Amino acid sequence: MRKNPLIPFFIAAIVAVMLFAGIRIAHNNRANDPAKGQLMGNLAPDFELPTLDGKNLKLSDLRGKAVLLNFWATYCGPCKVEMPWFVELQNEFGPQGFQIVGVAMDDASNEDIAKFAKQMGVNYPILIGKESVGQSYGGVSVLPTTFFLDRDGRLIAREFGLRSRSDFVDDIKRALSQGHAVKAQK
Amino acid sequence: MKILLVLLVASALSLFSAGAWSQDDLGPQGPVVKMAPAPVVTVVQGKATTIPLLFRVSSGYHINSNKPKSEFLIPTALKIEATTDIVIGKTTYPDGVDTSFPFDPDEKLNVYTGDFKVEVLVRPLHSVQPGKYVIRGTLKYQACDNAACYPPKQLPVSFDVKIAKAASIPGKNPAQSPHAHQ
Numbered sequence: 104m105r106k107n108p109l110i111p112f113f114i115a116a117i118v119a120v121m122l123f124a125g126i127r128i129a130h131n132n133r134a135n136d137p138a139k140g141q142l143m144g145n146l147a148p149d150f151e152l153p154t155l156d157g158k159n160l161k162l163s164d165l166r167g168k169a170v171l172l173n174f175w176a177t178y179c180g181p182c183k184v185e186m187p188w189f190v191e192l193q194n195e196f197g198p199q200g201f202q203i204v205g206v207a208m209d210d211a212s213n214e215d216i217a218k219f220a221k222q223m224g225v226n227y228p229i230l231i232g233k234e235s236v237g238q239s240y241g242g243v244s245v246l247p248t249t250f251f252l253d254r255d256g257r258l259i260a261r262e263f264g265l266r267s268r269s270d271f272v273d274d275i276k277r278a279l280s281q282g283h284a285v286k287a288q289k
Numbered sequence: 290m291k292i293l294l295v296l297l298v299a300s301a302l303s304l305f306s307a308g309a310w311s312q313d314d315l316g317p318q319g320p321v322v323k324m325a326p327a328p329v330v331t332v333v334q335g336k337a338t339t340i341p342l343l344f345r346v347s348s349g350y351h352i353n354s355n356k357p358k359s360e361f362l363i364p365t366a367l368k369i370e371a372t373t374d375i376v377i378g379k380t381t382y383p384d385g386v387d388t389s390f391p392f393d394p395d396e397k398l399n400v401y402t403g404d405f406k407v408e409v410l411v412r413p414l415h416s417v418q419p420g421k422y423v424i425r426g427t428l429k430y431q432a433c434d435n436a437a438c439y440p441p442k443q444l445p446v447s448f449d450v451k452i453a454k455a456a457s458i459p460g461k462n463p464a465q466s467p468h469a470h471q
Contacts, residue, residue: 177361178353178431179438181392210441211361219361244316246438263315264437265392 147172147250147258148239152206152230155217160204160228163256168202169278170252171271174232174243176209177219181265182247186223188268193227196275200254200284203227206236208243251275254282316439321350321432327448329421334455337378337412340448342367344405344428351400352430354385358399362431363441367407369426374417375450377424378410391435411450419454423447 142148147170151161162170173189175182193203207216207229220229237243240250251260251274259281260274325343332338346352353362369377383406385399411424424447431441 176438176440178363178441180390180396180398180433181437184393208440210363215361244439246440 142241142258143261144257144259146256147252148236149256150233150236150239152233152236155213155220155229155231160230162204162252165202165204165252166256167254167284168200169196169254169275169282170256171201171203171275171278172206172250172252173203174206174208174237174240174246174248176207176246177211177216178209179246183223184265185247185249185271186225188271190224190226192268192271192275196279199279201275201279205229206232208232208234208237208246251278253278254284257282316437317347317350317432317434320442320444321347321439322352322428322430322442322444323347324428324444324446329449329451331451331453332411332413333453334413334417334419335415336455337410338450339381340409340411340424340450342407342409342446342448344401344407344444346402346405346432348403350432350434351388351390351398351402352432354399354401355382356385356399358397362398363429365401365428365430367409367426367428367446369409369424369446372422372424374414375422375424375452376412376414378412380410381408383407390433413450413452415455417452419452421449421451423449 147162149161149163151159154160162172171189171192173182173185175185189203189205193201205220205225205227209216209232211219213231216229216231232243240248245263247262247265249262249266249271250258253259259278262270262274323345325345327340327342330338330340352365355364355366357364365382367380367382369380371377383401385401387397388400388402389395389397407428409424413422426446428444428446429441430444432439
């Protein structure tokens with residue numbers, strides 16, 4: 104029985120398509136998975152979320168400032184430990200162009216989140232988080248998760264779980280020293 | 290031709306592994322709380338009986354007790370699906386243990402670690418047909434370890450009860466079963 108001469112070409116075409124798709128998928132996954140460090144050095148995924156006082160905050164509007172982006176929840180004990188440090192660090196580094204942004208990844212009501220933030224004396228904006236925003240940062244399955252953005256909005260560091268205050272200070276100083284200090288739009 | 294087939298398999302593997310890279314490997318792998326297989330408890334028609342359910346929290350993790358110390362903490366809670374023939378009564382939770390953790394040595398949380406037992410009171414109606422019934426529900430919990438917390442989870446829970454016929458009472462109608470649950 105004679106073989107069809109087109110079969111090898113057909114198989115070769117399938118192989119080529121599968122290899123191309125595999126490489127593309129792998130590239131996309133790596134580029135968008137901060138858990139594996141692939142978002143580091145790239146622009147932080149932009150988002151716009153409501154604040155506790157009913158306004159909206161767009162991350163890219165903070166361009167020109169170093170940003171600490173903290174995903175947290177009211178039920179999270181380690182997050183509660185960090186908050187007083189963040190209040191101090193906002194006061195200490197804010198004048199140099201540093202901004203902390205909290206994103207509450209919570210099932211609690213906005214009222215409860217606001218009550219919690221007030222109890223903790225939070226002096227930085229708290230946003231009401233969305234799963235889709237967490238996903239754009241690789242899925243926030245660990246709380247707290249904290250990202251550091253330089254003045255150009257690039258992700259330069261991330262911390263999973265509670266870290267020491269000095270770790271945060273080191274990351275903040277690094278974020279402040281990188282990128283261009285331009286006046287933020289908001 | 291053989292080379293091409295090998296390439297085809299290799300390409301399929303590359304696609305598979307590319308997908309696998311997207312898996313999140315942070316946090317606990319698998320559920321932090323597991324339920325031990327519950328033995329079948331025999332329950333007599335019309336009689337309230339306590340069913341013990343045993344759970345185990347994975348080593349290195351803790352979950353809040355049913356009565357955590359703060360309104361912001363998520364209590365561990367068992368929710369049993371309503372049934373038409375078996376009345377689900379009170380759920381009894383064990384006391385948690387006041388424990389402090391390295392992330393905040395000054396504060397004590399009321400938690401479950403290791404094994405804990407939740408008891409559910411069930412009372413089959415007199416009308417239930419004798420036999421084996423499956424009761425289902427979920428255990429909601431929220432776990433943390435020594436440095437991080439994880440979003441709340443719902444653990445599916447199920448246990449069997451064997452309904453036995455009550456001693457017959459003279460002058461009463463025989464048992465009926467409008468709804469079987471098997």
